[in-house]
Amino acid sequence: MDVPRIVLGVIGADCHSVGNKILDAYFTEAGFHVVNLGVMASQDEFLDAAVESNAGAILVSSLYGHGLIDCEGLRQKAIERGLDKILLYVGGNLVVGKTPFAEIEKKFKDMGFDRVFSPHDDLTEAVKLLRQDLEDRKR
């Protein structure tokens, strides 16, 4: 069975590195091959890494509040780069200030993200969903 490959990173000018290190360890232990860009990764870095590693999913973190600005256009760019089947996940403190999660989720789904996570979502659940979604995409 081949190991599913994913690209992980914290987008924009965001320096929050703690969650990123935990996600790396977590998804690696869950059986994924994780290409971790660390913090302050640009959209292009995410896409380059996805192309290079032939990844099935990109997991974007944004903790510092500029998520909306930093993530804008990622889906289009992915399509331009020929990554039209790639899964886009995003999680963290995605917008500035306390906001109902449904609102946040809608905004990011409208931007082309497949799944949106709050900082308090269970990572076991995320792994399960990712596996399922990767399976579904294969077909």
Place this chain on the structure above:
Amino acid sequence: MDVPRIVLGVIGADCHSVGNKILDAYFTEAGFHVVNLGVMASQDEFLDAAVESNAGAILVSSLYGHGLIDCEGLRQKAIERGLDKILLYVGGNLVVGKTPFAEIEKKFKDMGFDRVFSPHDDLTEAVKLLRQDLEDRKR
């Protein structure tokens, strides 16, 4: 100048005695002659004391939440006893649970109270109002 007389007490089955002792000291120091019934005073005790002392005002406290039940009908009874000019003040934690003060005030004013105080109102203000109201009644 004659000393204005007032009746003070905590109505119903209410045992909160701390505020009552403070009000007694405060109004006494402010120049009133205070007839203090202490806690657990019935409507009749308030009215008897007012008649006996020829008081200009009755200051009712209710802290424990049963204010609405305990104060019902006090105005009517006062009129029946011939105390038709007497001022009725009430203060404390007047109803069960956190409630907008405007609502509470309206309820007690509808019941015939002249002024309604929250537990956090300034006592200096209350003294000022009482003096003014007593003056006004005289005319």
Place this chain on the structure above:
Amino acid sequence: MKYQPLPWKDFLAQRPAVLDSWPTGKDVASIDEGLRYQRGIPESKNFAKAMAKAKAAGRTLLQPRAGVALIDDHIRLLRFLETEGTADLLPTTIDAYTRQNRYEEAARGIEKSRAAGTSLLNGFPAVNHGRDGCRMVTEAVTKPVQVRHGTPDARLLAEISLAGGFTSYEGGGISYNIPYAKKVEVGKCLRDWQYVDRLIGYYEENGITINREPFGPLTGTLVPPFISHAIAILEGLLALEQGVKSLTLGYGQGGNVLQDLAALASLRELADEYFHRAGFDGYDLTLVFHQWMGGFPEDEAKAFSVISLGAFVASAGRVEKTIVKSPQEAVGIPTKESNAAGLKATRQVLSMMMDQQICTDNVVIRRETDLIRREVDSLMSAVFAAADDDLVQGIVRAFAGGILDVPFAPSIYNKGKVLPIRDNEGYIRLFAKGSLPLGEDIMAFHKERLQERSKAEGRPVTFQMVTDDIYAISKGKLIGRPK
């Protein structure tokens, strides 16, 4: 001193009148039916067992206060507090009419609450709801439930609530009279509580342990530890005399952390000493710490901090239980969410502090512990001296003579001559001792400490200072300094 339980035949002689005082009394005519019912309650829901387990494990359990007029609402409330609030122990706070045996008014409150769609009573009228209403409540939850009230004559309430499945009963013949009533004679109240304790002793003889908790904080307002300690120990002796075995003594937060820690340490030690000296044994002593019982700040953020500081002391003082306030304390009976918020805030502090050893043994704590000991001993020996072998008599005389005197209490049988004031570090000291039998050395210390404050504030020690201290915490300070 002679300790002997109320003879069972005297108990039975009183009983019919007690049960007759309200129609629901007849449902509990058979004590044995109540015992059988209690035997069916799972261990995990027995309050005494929970307290004993907490003691063995060195854990602090959390309990809120809560009670509303109607059964369904009350059940919803308790369930919310045990799930969302993760309360370890549940309360059923009784309304103030029931506390005064004014069951008719309670009935009216129930009616009005039904009509209003919200509770117009400040608690659960357990007598009116009767044995079966109580059973509905205690069966609906998974945690042990205690009756919390403030009832001078709590005999009928005890009969009904114990048969109704409650496994702990708060109160005592002093602590539920002096702060809670105006005209109840001290002796009458003590005798009515002998009945309650005897009933619980009977349950105990029959294999059912009901936890008993004298109400520690009294008026909740600047009560010096030694006064509440002496009363707690006296009520403990009275309960043990009647056969109570699971005993939880209480203390209400004073606000100075070291004084509070000294108070908790000394309460545990002194109680055991007095109980052993009186010949009692085989009982299970635990402590409850009440978060600040005086006036709270109106602002909820500030109220949260008062709650957290209380939780901190509960943790450092290693008590078995702490009673939790809500951020709405100053305003009104809390919503269930606000009540749960108080629990969650407390839980966070307790679990963050759980494994930490905070210095509880230092020179200051030893100074205060020693002071409290000497003060308690002074009061206790005067009460014993007045007793002529009859503790009830001793206590009656003690109140009459001001040997026992609770600050700011409403009872006309309380002298009310004691005035507490905080010293310059916030310790609760005596400004006026009334007739408390305290030696000159002790009073010299109190005086010296107050002079320190007087000097620091540049004003004499007067009643104004007492008033300022009463308001202080609600205004965001510990000590009521002039502006």
Place this chain on the structure above:
Amino acid sequence: MKYQPLPWKDFLAQRPAVLDSWPTGKDVASIDEGLRYQRGIPESKNFAKAMAKAKAAGRTLLQPRAGVALIDDHIRLLRFLETEGTADLLPTTIDAYTRQNRYEEAARGIEKSRAAGTSLLNGFPAVNHGRDGCRMVTEAVTKPVQVRHGTPDARLLAEISLAGGFTSYEGGGISYNIPYAKKVEVGKCLRDWQYVDRLIGYYEENGITINREPFGPLTGTLVPPFISHAIAILEGLLALEQGVKSLTLGYGQGGNVLQDLAALASLRELADEYFHRAGFDGYDLTLVFHQWMGGFPEDEAKAFSVISLGAFVASAGRVEKTIVKSPQEAVGIPTKESNAAGLKATRQVLSMMMDQQICTDNVVIRRETDLIRREVDSLMSAVFAAADDDLVQGIVRAFAGGILDVPFAPSIYNKGKVLPIRDNEGYIRLFAKGSLPLGEDIMAFHKERLQERSKAEGRPVTFQMVTDDIYAISKGKLIGRPK
């Protein structure tokens, strides 16, 4: 070690390029204009004076974090925090684009925020708003205002904000690089901060004291005190070298109360010792304590308790300033009300604890203070040894060699081999020391303490334990125990 300020002509040589890096730079071309402006600021609004006064009075000042995209909104926010929140000191937190000198993106953020009617930036873009925008802010309030950011190259921001009337500047060449950046060379950043410190030294020479505050907490996540202490002291030395006189060193709450108290006591002592030994004098040293800087609980009641515990330690530790969190910390940048709630909760604890002496001297605190001393000395002497008389070189080599290593930091110039874990009482200890130059006796102690926990939990010390500890406080515990 040779300490000498950056020569003024070298400073001036760099300056044009700095000011040219964004159009608003030209407004501050005349340093003297800035000085003149600062001279007009009333004393009551000078941050350095406020800190010195707090020290003299033994008071703890409260400061929130806050910053939004637009000037008017930012002013409204600060005013609310000083009135409703009764903040003693005000912040202006800078947005994350500005921190990376990405002024174009900041400009876009300003535009989008205007369009959206709400701040889409996580701070105030002071460079884009320029000198006059800053003056509008600092003039609109009555309290001293500090620039709080996280900017590796903070030269332009310093020029603009000081001319703009700010009287305190946070950061440092290590603390605003290693936790805040990924690819900024250690030496480059230290030199850019020499520029900032030199500018402030120049203000000082001209009679304007600007307060400087290295950022103590670093990644805010289980940083052992000795690591942040060593870095704080190094940044202190670098600032003093450039002529800074008002210096505030910081420490972020670790969660174990006694370790935190030991950390605060040792930071003050050690800093003074190192500064004096380096020949510095006539500076004013104060301390700032940051309430818990790691992941917060989502639930606001629990967050309030984390805030209160922090306030408790700030008070017991007698720091001059504490930086306050809000109950919305885990969720997002707080509303002004939530920010004020954090301040009010903190104020309540501080004023209730103000006059109380909590035991800060006991055998455990002495053990920990002593440990921290030995650890700091180990790091410092290794840095000095690597320095060849040039502290900047010493620090560069220290990071390259792992003599300095910040847990969980994003910088590629940080080895990232140090792993902290809490011991069985919640003290932060080392699981992996990486290349930190710590002696065997010290490591033996750490190991022994962790084995105690390992035994208590019946599981080996692994990375899972580190992860559990990172989550613990946000999940309502201090120590990440297995379920």
